[in-house]
Amino acid sequence: MPQSDSERPHKRAKLDQKNPIENDGENDNDIGKHANDGETNRLSQVRNLYFNTINRHKLDFDFEKKCQVTLSKSNVYCCLVCGKYLQGRSPTSQAYLHSLDVNHHLFISFSTLKTFALPEGFEVKDHDGSLDDIKELISPAYTKDQVASLDKQTTTARDIDGNPYRPGFIGLNNVKGFNDYSNTVLLALGHIKAVRNYYLLNSFKDSFNQELGLFIRRMWSSKQFRPHISPAEIMRVVTEESKNRFNLTQQKTPRDFFLFLLHLMPHRVRKSFRGAAGGSSFLMIPLKLPRTTVFNDETPQINLQTLINQFEKDKPVKEAPRVLLLHFDRNQQDIQLDSVSGSAINNTIINFPQDLQFNQTYKLVANIVQDVVPGSSGEDTIAYKIQLYDKGRDQWLQIHDLKVQEIERELLFLHQSVLQVWERKI
Ligand SMILES: [Zn+2]
Incomplete structure:
Protein backbone atom coordinates (compact mmCIF):
# COMPACT_ATOMS: atom_id res chain seq x y z
CA MET A 1 0.00 0.00 0.00
CA PRO A 2 1.18 3.53 -0.63
CA GLN A 3 2.22 5.45 2.45
CA SER A 4 -1.06 6.70 3.76
CA ASP A 5 0.28 9.30 6.13
CA SER A 6 2.14 11.08 3.38
CA GLU A 7 1.07 14.53 2.34
CA ARG A 8 -1.52 14.70 -0.39
CA PRO A 9 -0.18 15.87 -3.75
CA HIS A 10 -0.58 19.56 -4.26
CA LYS A 11 1.46 20.33 -7.34
CA ARG A 12 -0.27 21.57 -10.44
CA ALA A 13 -0.77 19.37 -13.46
CA LYS A 14 1.17 19.89 -16.64
CA LEU A 15 -0.53 20.30 -19.95
CA ASP A 16 0.56 17.72 -22.47
CA GLN A 17 2.14 20.08 -24.95
CA LYS A 18 2.44 17.53 -27.72
CA ASN A 19 -1.18 16.60 -27.78
CA PRO A 20 -3.30 19.04 -25.86
CA ILE A 21 -6.59 18.04 -27.49
CA GLU A 22 -6.50 14.31 -26.95
CA ASN A 23 -9.96 12.91 -27.35
CA ASP A 24 -11.26 10.02 -25.29
CA GLY A 25 -13.46 8.64 -28.00
CA GLU A 26 -16.40 10.94 -27.65
CA ASN A 27 -17.70 12.25 -30.94
CA ASP A 28 -16.76 15.88 -30.43
CA ASN A 29 -13.48 16.28 -32.23
CA ASP A 30 -14.17 19.91 -32.98
CA ILE A 31 -13.83 21.17 -29.43
CA GLY A 32 -10.46 22.55 -28.52
CA LYS A 33 -9.43 23.02 -32.15
CA HIS A 34 -8.10 26.43 -31.28
CA ALA A 35 -5.62 24.95 -28.83
CA ASN A 36 -2.59 25.26 -31.09
CA ASP A 37 1.01 25.64 -29.91
CA GLY A 38 0.78 29.41 -29.80
CA GLU A 39 -1.84 29.23 -27.14
CA THR A 40 -0.13 26.67 -24.96
CA ASN A 41 0.95 29.26 -22.44
CA ARG A 42 -2.50 30.70 -22.18
CA LEU A 43 -3.99 27.23 -21.70
CA SER A 44 -1.38 26.49 -19.09
CA GLN A 45 -2.48 29.57 -17.17
CA VAL A 46 -6.12 28.60 -17.57
CA ARG A 47 -5.34 25.12 -16.28
CA ASN A 48 -3.56 26.44 -13.20
CA LEU A 49 -6.45 28.76 -12.53
CA TYR A 50 -8.90 25.88 -12.84
CA PHE A 51 -6.92 23.57 -10.57
CA ASN A 52 -7.33 26.03 -7.75
CA THR A 53 -11.10 25.63 -8.00
CA ILE A 54 -11.13 21.88 -7.24
CA ASN A 55 -13.07 21.27 -4.04
CA ARG A 56 -12.31 17.82 -2.67
CA HIS A 57 -14.86 18.22 0.12
CA LYS A 58 -17.61 18.27 -2.51
CA LEU A 59 -16.49 15.05 -4.19
CA ASP A 60 -18.47 11.96 -3.28
CA PHE A 61 -18.35 8.88 -5.48
CA ASP A 62 -20.74 6.74 -3.44
CA PHE A 63 -23.57 7.27 -5.89
CA GLU A 64 -24.61 5.62 -9.12
CA LYS A 65 -22.61 7.10 -11.98
CA LYS A 66 -25.39 8.70 -13.95
CA CYS A 67 -26.02 12.24 -15.19
CA GLN A 68 -28.03 14.14 -12.59
CA VAL A 69 -29.90 15.98 -15.36
CA THR A 70 -30.48 13.43 -18.13
CA LEU A 71 -30.13 10.28 -15.93
CA SER A 72 -27.99 8.79 -18.70
CA LYS A 73 -25.33 6.32 -17.56
CA SER A 74 -23.01 6.72 -20.52
CA ASN A 75 -20.20 9.21 -20.85
CA VAL A 76 -20.67 10.64 -17.35
CA TYR A 77 -18.26 13.15 -15.83
CA CYS A 78 -17.92 14.62 -12.37
CA CYS A 79 -17.54 18.36 -11.93
CA LEU A 80 -14.47 18.71 -9.71
CA VAL A 81 -15.74 22.02 -8.35
CA CYS A 82 -19.21 21.08 -7.08
CA GLY A 83 -19.23 17.29 -7.39
CA LYS A 84 -22.21 17.06 -9.77
CA TYR A 85 -22.42 14.09 -12.14
CA LEU A 86 -23.03 15.34 -15.68
CA GLN A 87 -23.01 13.91 -19.16
CA GLY A 88 -20.43 15.48 -21.42
CA ARG A 89 -18.54 16.98 -23.12
CA SER A 90 -19.77 18.12 -26.52
CA PRO A 91 -21.14 21.69 -26.84
CA THR A 92 -24.70 20.49 -26.25
CA SER A 93 -23.85 18.30 -23.27
CA GLN A 94 -24.85 18.92 -19.67
CA ALA A 95 -21.23 19.17 -18.52
CA TYR A 96 -20.48 21.75 -21.20
CA LEU A 97 -23.60 23.79 -20.33
CA HIS A 98 -22.72 23.54 -16.63
CA SER A 99 -19.29 25.02 -17.33
CA LEU A 100 -20.92 28.03 -18.99
CA ASP A 101 -23.79 28.39 -16.51
CA VAL A 102 -21.87 28.32 -13.24
CA ASN A 103 -18.25 28.77 -14.30
CA HIS A 104 -17.09 25.34 -13.16
CA HIS A 105 -14.41 24.13 -15.54
CA LEU A 106 -12.84 20.81 -14.59
CA PHE A 107 -14.55 17.49 -15.27
CA ILE A 108 -13.24 13.97 -14.72
CA SER A 109 -14.58 11.05 -16.74
CA PHE A 110 -15.83 8.11 -14.68
CA SER A 111 -15.00 5.67 -17.47
CA THR A 112 -11.52 6.83 -18.51
CA LEU A 113 -10.46 8.84 -15.41
CA LYS A 114 -9.24 11.57 -17.80
CA THR A 115 -9.83 15.17 -16.81
CA PHE A 116 -10.99 17.88 -19.21
CA ALA A 117 -11.28 21.64 -19.08
CA LEU A 118 -14.60 22.93 -20.37
CA PRO A 119 -15.70 24.84 -22.35
CA GLU A 120 -12.17 24.89 -23.83
CA GLY A 121 -12.26 21.13 -24.30
CA PHE A 122 -8.61 20.23 -23.74
CA GLU A 123 -7.48 17.31 -21.65
CA VAL A 124 -5.61 18.24 -18.51
CA LYS A 125 -2.73 15.86 -17.97
CA ASP A 126 -1.41 15.36 -14.47
CA HIS A 127 2.03 13.92 -14.99
CA ASP A 128 2.92 14.91 -11.45
CA GLY A 129 0.07 12.85 -10.02
CA SER A 130 -1.83 15.81 -8.63
CA LEU A 131 -5.17 14.16 -9.43
CA ASP A 132 -4.14 10.70 -8.26
CA ASP A 133 -6.06 10.93 -5.01
CA ILE A 134 -9.27 11.70 -6.91
CA LYS A 135 -8.71 8.85 -9.38
CA GLU A 136 -7.97 6.53 -6.47
CA LEU A 137 -11.18 7.62 -4.79
CA ILE A 138 -13.20 6.81 -7.91
CA SER A 139 -11.51 3.50 -8.60
CA PRO A 140 -8.75 2.30 -6.29
CA ALA A 141 -6.24 -0.07 -7.88
CA TYR A 142 -3.83 -2.53 -6.27
CA THR A 143 -0.71 -4.35 -7.35
CA LYS A 144 -0.08 -7.98 -6.42
CA ASP A 145 2.60 -6.87 -3.98
CA GLN A 146 0.25 -4.43 -2.28
CA VAL A 147 -2.40 -7.12 -1.91
CA ALA A 148 0.13 -9.62 -0.59
CA SER A 149 1.23 -7.20 2.13
CA LEU A 150 -2.25 -5.99 3.19
CA ASP A 151 -2.43 -8.23 6.24
CA LYS A 152 0.96 -7.06 7.45
CA GLN A 153 0.10 -3.36 7.27
CA THR A 154 -0.19 -1.50 10.54
CA THR A 155 -0.56 2.03 9.20
CA THR A 156 -3.30 4.43 10.08
CA ALA A 157 -4.66 6.36 7.10
CA ARG A 158 -6.13 9.84 7.29
CA ASP A 159 -9.20 11.17 5.58
CA ILE A 160 -9.36 14.55 3.87
CA ASP A 161 -9.90 16.30 7.22
CA GLY A 162 -7.03 14.48 8.89
CA ASN A 163 -9.21 12.06 10.84
CA PRO A 164 -7.52 8.69 11.35
ZN1 LIG B 1 -19.98 22.15 -10.85
Missing part, protein backbone atom coordinates in the same frame (compact mmCIF):
# COMPACT_ATOMS: atom_id res chain seq x y z
CA TYR A 165 -9.02 5.46 10.05
CA ARG A 166 -7.83 1.93 9.50
CA PRO A 167 -8.06 0.80 5.84
CA GLY A 168 -10.30 -2.26 5.61
CA PHE A 169 -12.02 -1.46 8.90
CA ILE A 170 -14.27 1.35 7.85
CA GLY A 171 -17.82 2.27 8.73
CA LEU A 172 -20.70 1.71 6.31
CA ASN A 173 -23.75 3.94 6.14
CA ASN A 174 -26.99 2.50 7.40
CA VAL A 175 -28.94 4.11 4.60
CA LYS A 176 -32.51 3.75 5.85
CA GLY A 177 -31.98 2.13 9.23
CA PHE A 178 -32.43 -1.51 8.17
CA ASN A 179 -29.28 -2.58 6.34
CA ASP A 180 -26.98 -3.47 9.23
CA TYR A 181 -27.64 -7.11 8.22
CA SER A 182 -26.02 -6.55 4.82
CA ASN A 183 -23.29 -4.22 6.11
CA THR A 184 -21.96 -6.97 8.36
CA VAL A 185 -21.83 -9.47 5.49
CA LEU A 186 -20.17 -7.04 3.07
CA LEU A 187 -17.49 -6.26 5.66
CA ALA A 188 -16.99 -9.96 6.37
CA LEU A 189 -16.50 -10.71 2.66
CA GLY A 190 -13.86 -7.99 2.44
CA HIS A 191 -11.92 -9.74 5.21
CA ILE A 192 -11.91 -13.26 3.84
CA LYS A 193 -8.56 -13.57 2.11
CA ALA A 194 -9.80 -15.87 -0.66
CA VAL A 195 -12.58 -13.40 -1.50
CA ARG A 196 -10.77 -10.12 -0.92
CA ASN A 197 -7.62 -10.90 -2.88
CA TYR A 198 -9.57 -12.22 -5.85
CA TYR A 199 -11.75 -9.12 -6.04
CA LEU A 200 -8.85 -6.71 -5.51
CA LEU A 201 -6.90 -8.11 -8.45
CA ASN A 202 -9.54 -9.03 -11.01
CA SER A 203 -12.06 -7.18 -13.13
CA PHE A 204 -15.51 -8.45 -13.95
CA LYS A 205 -18.08 -8.11 -16.70
CA ASP A 206 -21.34 -8.50 -14.77
CA SER A 207 -22.63 -5.64 -12.68
CA PHE A 208 -22.84 -7.51 -9.35
CA ASN A 209 -19.22 -8.65 -9.36
CA GLN A 210 -18.08 -5.28 -10.74
CA GLU A 211 -19.79 -3.48 -7.88
CA LEU A 212 -18.63 -5.94 -5.23
CA GLY A 213 -15.08 -5.59 -6.57
CA LEU A 214 -15.27 -1.80 -6.45
CA PHE A 215 -16.74 -1.97 -2.95
CA ILE A 216 -13.90 -4.16 -1.65
CA ARG A 217 -11.27 -2.04 -3.44
CA ARG A 218 -12.69 1.08 -1.82
CA MET A 219 -12.93 -0.64 1.57
CA TRP A 220 -9.15 -1.20 1.64
CA SER A 221 -8.15 2.16 0.16
CA SER A 222 -5.83 4.36 2.19
CA LYS A 223 -6.91 7.42 0.18
CA GLN A 224 -10.49 7.80 1.41
CA PHE A 225 -11.77 11.35 1.66
CA ARG A 226 -14.12 10.20 4.44
CA PRO A 227 -13.61 7.37 6.93
CA HIS A 228 -16.67 5.48 5.69
CA ILE A 229 -18.31 4.37 2.45
CA SER A 230 -21.87 3.85 1.39
CA PRO A 231 -23.18 0.38 0.51
CA ALA A 232 -25.96 1.97 -1.58
CA GLU A 233 -24.46 1.06 -4.97
CA ILE A 234 -23.69 -2.59 -4.28
CA MET A 235 -27.10 -2.91 -2.58
CA ARG A 236 -28.83 -1.38 -5.59
CA VAL A 237 -27.38 -4.16 -7.73
CA VAL A 238 -28.18 -6.87 -5.16
CA THR A 239 -31.76 -5.59 -4.91
CA GLU A 240 -32.07 -5.99 -8.68
CA GLU A 241 -30.41 -9.42 -8.72
CA SER A 242 -32.54 -10.69 -5.84
CA LYS A 243 -35.75 -9.23 -7.28
CA ASN A 244 -36.10 -7.07 -4.17
CA ARG A 245 -35.63 -9.92 -1.70
CA PHE A 246 -32.68 -8.03 -0.23
CA ASN A 247 -32.86 -4.25 -0.03
CA LEU A 248 -32.11 -1.26 2.17
CA THR A 249 -35.58 -0.96 3.66
CA GLN A 250 -36.24 -4.34 5.27
CA GLN A 251 -33.97 -6.09 7.72
CA LYS A 252 -33.09 -9.65 6.71
CA THR A 253 -30.69 -12.15 8.27
CA PRO A 254 -26.94 -12.08 7.59
CA ARG A 255 -27.16 -15.83 6.91
CA ASP A 256 -29.65 -15.53 4.05
CA PHE A 257 -27.82 -12.56 2.58
CA PHE A 258 -24.42 -14.28 2.75
CA LEU A 259 -25.71 -17.40 1.00
CA PHE A 260 -27.40 -15.33 -1.69
CA LEU A 261 -24.19 -13.41 -2.43
CA LEU A 262 -22.15 -16.62 -2.56
CA HIS A 263 -24.30 -17.81 -5.44
CA LEU A 264 -23.58 -14.65 -7.42
CA MET A 265 -19.83 -15.01 -7.01
CA PRO A 266 -17.51 -16.74 -9.48
CA HIS A 267 -17.09 -20.48 -8.96
CA ARG A 268 -13.41 -19.95 -8.12
CA VAL A 269 -14.37 -17.88 -5.09
CA ARG A 270 -17.38 -19.91 -4.02
CA LYS A 271 -15.48 -23.19 -3.97
CA SER A 272 -13.34 -21.87 -1.07
CA PHE A 273 -16.45 -22.23 1.10
CA ARG A 274 -17.38 -25.68 -0.10
CA GLY A 275 -16.84 -28.64 2.16
CA ALA A 276 -18.31 -32.12 2.41
CA ALA A 277 -19.61 -33.99 5.43
CA GLY A 278 -21.95 -36.90 6.01
CA GLY A 279 -22.39 -37.60 2.31
CA SER A 280 -23.36 -34.09 1.23
CA SER A 281 -21.59 -30.85 0.44
CA PHE A 282 -22.09 -27.55 2.25
CA LEU A 283 -21.24 -23.86 2.01
CA MET A 284 -22.25 -23.07 5.57
CA ILE A 285 -22.70 -25.27 8.63
CA PRO A 286 -25.83 -24.70 10.73
CA LEU A 287 -25.16 -25.44 14.40
CA LYS A 288 -27.99 -26.11 16.81
CA LEU A 289 -27.99 -24.37 20.17
CA PRO A 290 -29.66 -26.01 23.18
CA ARG A 291 -33.07 -24.44 23.71
CA THR A 292 -33.33 -21.72 26.31
CA THR A 293 -36.30 -20.53 28.29
CA VAL A 294 -37.02 -17.39 30.27
CA PHE A 295 -36.98 -19.55 33.38
CA ASN A 296 -33.21 -20.07 33.18
CA ASP A 297 -31.59 -18.36 36.15
CA GLU A 298 -28.33 -17.77 34.33
CA THR A 299 -27.50 -17.15 30.69
CA PRO A 300 -26.66 -20.59 29.30
CA GLN A 301 -23.20 -21.10 27.82
CA ILE A 302 -21.81 -23.62 25.40
CA ASN A 303 -18.38 -24.34 23.97
CA LEU A 304 -18.07 -24.08 20.20
CA GLN A 305 -15.61 -26.96 19.95
CA THR A 306 -18.23 -29.15 21.68
CA LEU A 307 -20.86 -28.14 19.12
CA ILE A 308 -18.46 -28.81 16.25
CA ASN A 309 -17.40 -32.17 17.65
CA GLN A 310 -21.07 -33.15 17.90
CA PHE A 311 -21.61 -32.15 14.26
CA GLU A 312 -18.56 -34.16 13.18
CA LYS A 313 -19.77 -37.18 15.11
CA ASP A 314 -23.11 -37.08 13.28
CA LYS A 315 -21.60 -36.19 9.91
CA PRO A 316 -17.99 -37.26 9.41
CA VAL A 317 -16.02 -34.68 7.45
CA LYS A 318 -14.86 -35.72 3.99
CA GLU A 319 -13.56 -32.37 2.83
CA ALA A 320 -12.68 -29.44 5.08
CA PRO A 321 -13.36 -26.08 3.37
CA ARG A 322 -10.77 -23.34 3.10
CA VAL A 323 -13.28 -20.93 4.64
CA LEU A 324 -15.57 -22.33 7.33
CA LEU A 325 -18.90 -20.54 7.75
CA LEU A 326 -20.80 -21.33 10.92
CA HIS A 327 -24.37 -20.27 11.52
CA PHE A 328 -26.16 -20.26 14.87
CA ASP A 329 -29.92 -20.06 14.60
CA ARG A 330 -31.14 -18.03 17.55
CA ASN A 331 -34.73 -17.78 16.49
CA GLN A 332 -36.83 -20.16 18.57
CA GLN A 333 -40.21 -18.56 18.05
CA ASP A 334 -41.75 -21.98 17.47
CA ILE A 335 -41.69 -22.70 21.19
CA GLN A 336 -44.44 -20.11 21.54
CA LEU A 337 -43.10 -18.00 24.31
CA ASP A 338 -43.19 -14.88 22.23
CA SER A 339 -45.64 -13.19 24.55
CA VAL A 340 -42.71 -12.82 26.93
CA SER A 341 -40.21 -10.24 25.78
CA GLY A 342 -36.97 -11.70 24.45
CA SER A 343 -38.01 -15.30 24.92
CA ALA A 344 -38.22 -16.04 21.21
CA ILE A 345 -34.49 -15.44 20.93
CA ASN A 346 -31.97 -17.99 22.10
CA ASN A 347 -29.45 -16.04 24.18
CA THR A 348 -26.90 -18.82 24.71
CA ILE A 349 -23.36 -17.53 24.98
CA ILE A 350 -20.94 -19.39 22.75
CA ASN A 351 -17.42 -19.75 24.07
CA PHE A 352 -15.02 -20.15 21.20
CA PRO A 353 -11.34 -21.05 21.17
CA GLN A 354 -8.52 -19.23 19.36
CA ASP A 355 -8.01 -22.23 17.13
CA LEU A 356 -10.95 -24.36 16.11
CA GLN A 357 -10.45 -27.99 15.14
CA PHE A 358 -12.68 -29.22 12.35
CA ASN A 359 -10.64 -31.86 10.58
CA GLN A 360 -8.16 -29.00 10.09
CA THR A 361 -7.18 -26.02 12.24
CA TYR A 362 -9.11 -22.77 11.74
CA LYS A 363 -8.67 -19.17 12.88
CA LEU A 364 -11.57 -16.79 13.47
CA VAL A 365 -11.57 -13.75 11.16
CA ALA A 366 -15.11 -12.41 11.51
CA ASN A 367 -17.86 -12.74 14.09
CA ILE A 368 -21.29 -11.34 13.24
CA VAL A 369 -23.31 -10.74 16.39
CA GLN A 370 -26.77 -9.53 17.25
CA ASP A 371 -27.96 -7.24 20.00
CA VAL A 372 -31.57 -7.38 21.05
CA VAL A 373 -32.74 -3.80 21.46
CA PRO A 374 -35.93 -3.39 23.50
CA GLY A 375 -38.33 -1.13 21.62
CA SER A 376 -40.48 1.51 23.28
CA SER A 377 -43.67 -0.22 22.13
CA GLY A 378 -42.63 -3.56 23.60
CA GLU A 379 -41.40 -4.92 20.26
CA ASP A 380 -37.77 -5.96 20.35
CA THR A 381 -35.57 -5.12 17.40
CA ILE A 382 -32.29 -6.69 16.41
CA ALA A 383 -29.08 -4.80 15.64
CA TYR A 384 -26.34 -6.62 13.74
CA LYS A 385 -22.68 -5.80 14.35
CA ILE A 386 -19.46 -7.36 13.17
CA GLN A 387 -16.23 -8.07 15.00
CA LEU A 388 -13.22 -8.30 12.70
CA TYR A 389 -9.70 -9.50 13.34
CA ASP A 390 -7.04 -6.99 12.35
CA LYS A 391 -4.20 -9.31 11.34
CA GLY A 392 -1.64 -6.52 10.93
CA ARG A 393 -2.11 -5.20 14.45
CA ASP A 394 -3.28 -8.41 16.13
CA GLN A 395 -6.37 -6.79 17.58
CA TRP A 396 -10.16 -6.90 17.22
CA LEU A 397 -12.42 -4.15 15.97
CA GLN A 398 -16.18 -3.99 16.21
CA ILE A 399 -18.14 -2.20 13.51
CA HIS A 400 -21.79 -1.23 13.78
CA ASP A 401 -22.68 0.78 10.69
CA LEU A 402 -20.58 3.97 10.99
CA LYS A 403 -19.21 3.20 14.44
CA VAL A 404 -15.79 1.52 14.53
CA GLN A 405 -14.25 0.68 17.89
CA GLU A 406 -11.59 -1.56 19.36
CA ILE A 407 -12.85 -4.50 21.37
CA GLU A 408 -11.02 -6.75 23.80
CA ARG A 409 -10.51 -10.26 22.53
CA GLU A 410 -11.77 -11.59 25.87
CA LEU A 411 -15.13 -9.84 25.41
CA LEU A 412 -15.95 -11.14 21.92
CA PHE A 413 -17.87 -14.19 23.08
CA LEU A 414 -20.17 -12.16 25.36
CA HIS A 415 -22.19 -11.10 22.33
CA GLN A 416 -24.75 -13.29 20.61
CA SER A 417 -22.87 -14.73 17.63
CA VAL A 418 -25.06 -15.52 14.65
CA LEU A 419 -22.48 -16.10 11.93
CA GLN A 420 -18.77 -16.80 12.14
CA VAL A 421 -16.09 -16.94 9.47
CA TRP A 422 -13.08 -19.15 10.17
CA GLU A 423 -10.09 -19.42 7.83
CA ARG A 424 -8.14 -22.63 7.48
CA LYS A 425 -4.60 -22.18 8.74
CA ILE A 426 -2.91 -23.88 5.79
